[in-house]
Amino acid sequence: MVQKKYCSKDSLSEWLDKCLCEVLEFSSADEIVSYVLSMDTIESQGVSTQKTDKKAEKGNNTSGKGGAKTKYVNFYGDHNADNFVLSGRHFCECQATKHKLINNCLNCGRIICEQEGSGPCMSCDTLVCTKEEMEIVNRGLKEV
Incomplete structure (x- = not known):
């Protein structure tokens, strides 16, 4: 000691x-x-230093065994498992089989689904949006 x-x-x-x-x-x-x-x-607070040492050891444990187990949370539920969309833009490789098609990237050809959303392509940063959104963008450019 x-x-x-x-x-x-x-x-x-x-x-x-x-x-x-x-x-x-x-x-x-x-x-x-x-x-x-x-x-x-720490001593004046009455907290045992052994507890804090054990917590530090658990944090440094990289063997993969022990520690708190993570709880599985099913985002999909029992219904609409194929059509579940996370909020925000997230990378998805379903190629519009699980989610609604937004469009194809005109630069790299990537198929963008509803999960990835309109905006810059996640592969090449080229603008990808629906036909309706493209019409709005073009109207805005013509007015200027």
């Missing part, structure tokens, strides 16, 4: 003031020092 070295509050205050003045280029950092020293330590 590691032994803790304690120093007096005055020496800690002086050391902290000196370091803060160097780093922050202040003439005096008394207010910051008093604020820092007024904070509760």
Whole structure:
């Protein structure tokens, strides 16, 4: 077990003031020092350091075993499993078999479905939109 070295509050205050003045280029950092020293330590809060150490170990555990299991959440439900659309634009490879067709990208030929939505193609950034949206865009360009 590691032994803790304690120093007096005055020496800690002086050391902290000196370091803060160097780093922050202040003439005096008394207010910051008093604020820092007024904070509760883990020991004074009555929290066991063993619990915090165990939490840190769990966070560093990369073996894949142990830890909290993730709960499966079925977004689709029992009905409309094929037609489910997440909010926002998300990459989809259904090629308009599961979702409504928006259009094909005129640059790379990618089939854009309702899940990917109108906007820049997710492969080449070319504008892809429905015929109705394209008419609106063209009307706006003609007026200008």
